[in-house]
Structure formats: structure tokens, C-alpha cells
Amino acid sequence: MNAAASPTITVALLDPSGGQQSASVIASDRSLKLIGIASDPTALVDEVAKEPPSVVLVDTRALPADALLDLTARLRDSTAIIVAGDAADGALLSHAIRAGARSLLVRPYEPDDLLSVIHEVAGHATARAQRRMGSGAVVITVYSPKGGAGATTVATTLAVALAQAHAGRVGIIDLDLRFGGVGIALDLRGQNTITDLLARSGPLDPGLIDDIFVAHQSGVKVLLSPETPALADSVSPEALAPLIAALRSHFEYLVIDLPTSFDDLTAAALRVADRVLLVATPELPALRDVQRIMSIAPELRNGRSQVVLNRWPSRSGVPLADVERALGRKVALAIPSEGVAVTRALNTGISLLDRRAGLKNAGRFRDLIRLVTANGGQA
Numbered sequence: 001m002n003a004a005a006s007p008t009i010t011v012a013l014l015d016p017s018g019g020q021q022s023a024s025v026i027a028s029d030r031s032l033k034l035i036g037i038a039s040d041p042t043a044l045v046d047e048v049a050k051e052p053p054s055v056v057l058v059d060t061r062a063l064p065a066d067a068l069l070d071l072t073a074r075l076r077d078s079t080a081i082i083v084a085g086d087a088a089d090g091a092l093l094s095h096a097i098r099a100g101a102r103s104l105l106v107r108p109y110e111p112d113d114l115l116s117v118i119h120e121v122a123g124h125a126t127a128r129a130q131r132r133m134g135s136g137a138v139v140i141t142v143y144s145p146k147g148g149a150g151a152t153t154v155a156t157t158l159a160v161a162l163a164q165a166h167a168g169r170v171g172i173i174d175l176d177l178r179f180g181g182v183g184i185a186l187d188l189r190g191q192n193t194i195t196d197l198l199a200r201s202g203p204l205d206p207g208l209i210d211d212i213f214v215a216h217q218s219g220v221k222v223l224l225s226p227e228t229p230a231l232a233d234s235v236s237p238e239a240l241a242p243l244i245a246a247l248r249s250h251f252e253y254l255v256i257d258l259p260t261s262f263d264d265l266t267a268a269a270l271r272v273a274d275r276v277l278l279v280a281t282p283e284l285p286a287l288r289d290v291q292r293i294m295s296i297a298p299e300l301r302n303g304r305s306q307v308v309l310n311r312w313p314s315r316s317g318v319p320l321a322d323v324e325r326a327l328g329r330k331v332a333l334a335i336p337s338e339g340v341a342v343t344r345a346l347n348t349g350i351s352l353l354d355r356r357a358g359l360k361n362a363g364r365f366r367d368l369i370r371l372v373t374a375n376g377g378q379a
Contacts, residue, residue: 009122010053012036012079014044014071016062025111032118041071052078054122057114058101060085065092069099076100080121084109090328097329103302117298120271136248137171140372141269143258143300144279145289150310151279152181153342153352154335155257158277158368160186160351163219165369168252171213171221175269176259177232180225183214186351190214193224195231198239204246218351221251237268244272253372262293270299275372279308280327282317287326294327306332306371313337332371335364 010033011026013019019037026032035053038044041063048056056079060068072081076099083096084105093104102121105114142155159172173194174182183189192212200208213221226232247254256273258266270276278300280290290307294300309323312334324330341359345352353362 012053015059072099137251137254140275141273145293146286156185160218172255173223174225178229237264276305309334311337
């Protein structure tokens with residue numbers, strides 16, 4: 001669909017400097033329409049009451065911290081909020097996300113960054129409205145830029161936990177197309193993979209999905225990655241969004257396990273997600289990689305993403321307060337290390353939630369459900 005055929009995205013600004021720079025950037029995109037610029041929150045609320053915009057861009061310089069958080073909480077149900085601030089405002093920006101802001105912009109940023117974030121949050125708001133009308137699954141991506149952080153373990157255990165909680169039909173997609181580990185973690189094999197699903201023409205019916213997705217004993221439906229790494233290139237980023245859109249109506253929850261690489265396919269998956277679990281471990285190299293990836297991926301800096309700290313507490317790991325300081329945000333869930341039990345379970349294909357796995361802290365993995373079902377599963 002081209003920009004001319006797309007619905008117009010309306011934007012309002014709260015900017016004490018007049019907002020002319022942002023206004024000129026917005027005017028350069030034909031799919032955007034600026035409907036108001038306010039220099040104080042009262043005027044902005046009046047504008048929103050008259051004509052609720054798709055997106056509101058709020059500059060932190062426009063009002064004190066308490067007023068910013070109050071405004072964000074008041075507007076979050078009627079419009080998607082982007083907060084723009086300086087790097088020194090890290091704590092305030094983090095609070096704004098928790099108050100309901102959809103995304104952040106840290107100055108200095110490029111015009112393309114502003115346009116990208118506006119489109120991203122507006123698209124998510126549309127998807128959220130559609131889900132409120134019962135049109136499909138909550139999509140959760142699980143990502144770590146560092147190999148060995150346990151992202152696949154988190155993804156597979158989350159899917160099993162959702163199925164055990166009777167959350168409805170649950171699916172998981174292994175999008176690590178070259179070195180996928182979902183099949184190994186769940187002790188599953190199958191003749192069909194994501195490449196077979198993409199090769200089919202016509203609409204996806206339940207019978208076709210049952211043929212290609214492999215059933216786990218928990219009830220989770222699993223879409224495996226290709227057996228041959230060379231087939232990975234046959235899955236294009238452009239094909240992913242239509243595939244996920246088609247699968248939404250067949251599931252209540254759809255978990256996507258991502259590779260560590262940050263390529264176009266990973267970025268496409270993050271864009272279609274309703275929830276993003278960013279998995280980190282408490283070591284400096286892992287935290288450095290998470291910092292770097294957050295700096296280039298807007299989808300990892302907004303209200304849809306939450307940090308899961310794996311293998312914490314740890315005797316030699318970075319303290320939790322230092323982890324949060326380094327990442328500029330709170331850790332949503334910490335999962336203790338149980339290395340021997342986890343390794344034994346993975347080697348035997350037993351879910352970590354299976355009693356035979358012998359995990360003392362299996363309840364922490366079930367707490368993952370809370371992260372993805374808050375507000376009824378809506379981000």
C-alpha cells in the first residue's frame with residue numbers, strides 16, 4: 001500500500017519553542033497532518049478534546065516532570081504519545097514510558113528518526129484498536145543481541161506458560177532462520193517449516209496451519225526454522241508483516257523468537273510486535289550490546305518493550321541497580337540462575353515448567369505471563 005492510499009496520521013505538538021522545526025519535518029511527509037501546536041499543556045488538552053490526534057509529540061522542556069507524567073497518564077488512552085528530551089533526562093523519559101508514553105526521542109535526532117517513530121506508534125495504535133475489537137493475537141517478540149543470553153529459553157518457556165494458563169491458542173515462530181533453537185528446546189522435529197508456509201498461496205486456513213505448525217505436548221503450535229541455513233535467505237523482511245497479519249486470527253498469543261543479529265528481518269519483526277521482551281544477562285559485554293541495540297532500534301525504547309534480566313542474582317554479576325542505570329530503564333523481571341537444572345532440561349527436551357526439570361524458581365518464568373498480558377494483553 002502506498003502512502004497516498006494510507007490513512008492520514010494526525011499529529012499535535014506540545015513544544016515551548018513553537019515547534020516549527022518539528023512542524024516542517026511533519027509537513028515533508030504527505031501521510032502526516034499537523035492539527036495543532038501548543039506551548040502549554042492546557043492548550044494541548046483543549047486541542048485533543050476537539051480533535052483527538054493519532055500522535056502527540058511532547059517536549060520535556062514544555063513542563064515540569066510531575067506535570068509531564070500527569071499529562072502522559074491523562075492522554076495515553078486517547079492518543080499515542082511520543083516524548084522528546086535530552087540524554088540527561090534519562091530517568092524522566094523512563095518514567096514517562098511507565099506513565100503511558102509510546103516511544104522516546106533523544107536529542108539530537110534526525111528528521112527521519114522523528115518520522116519513523118511517528119509512523120511506528122501510529123501503526124501500533126491502529127493494531128491495538130483492531131485487537132480491542134477482537135481481530136487477533138497478541139504478538140510477542142523475544143530478543144537479545146548477545147548469544148547465550150537465554151532468549152530462546154525465555155521464548156519457549158513463555159509460550160508453554162501461556163498454553164498452561166489456558167490463554168487460548170498459542171503459537172511460537174522460530175525466526176532464527178540459520179541457527180534456530182526452538183525445536184531443540186521443545187524436543188520437536190517436523191518436515192515443514194516457515195519456508196513451506198510462505199510458499200503456499202491463498203488464505204491460511206486452520207487445516208493448513210495444523211499441517212505446517214508442529215504441536216508440542218503443552219498445546220503450543222510451533223513454526224520451525226529451516227533445517228538448511230541456506231534457506232534462510234528465502235524469507236524476506238517484506239513477507240513477514242503480511243504473514244503475521246494472516247496468522248493473528250488463528251491465535252490468541254503468538255511468540256516470535258529472534259536471532260541475535262539485528263538485520264532487516266529482525267527489525268520487521270519488532271515493528272509488528274505488540275510486546276517486546278529484551279533479554280539481557282548481568283555482564284558488562286552483554287549490557288554493552290543491549291545499550292548499543294537500544295540506541296539504534298526505536299522499538300526497543302518504547303512502552304511495548306520490557307527488559308528481562310536472566311541469571312540474576314549472580315555472585316559475579318553486575319548489581320541490579322547498576323544494570324538499570326546502564327540501560328536507563330527498570331528491569332521488568334529478573335530470573336535467577338539455575339544453570340545445572342536448565343542445562344539438563346534443555347538437553348532432554350523437557351520444558352522448564354515441567355516438574356521433572358526440578359527448577360526451584362519455575363514461578364519466575366510463569367511471571368513472564370504478567371509482562372505480556374498486562375491490560376488484557378494490550379500494549
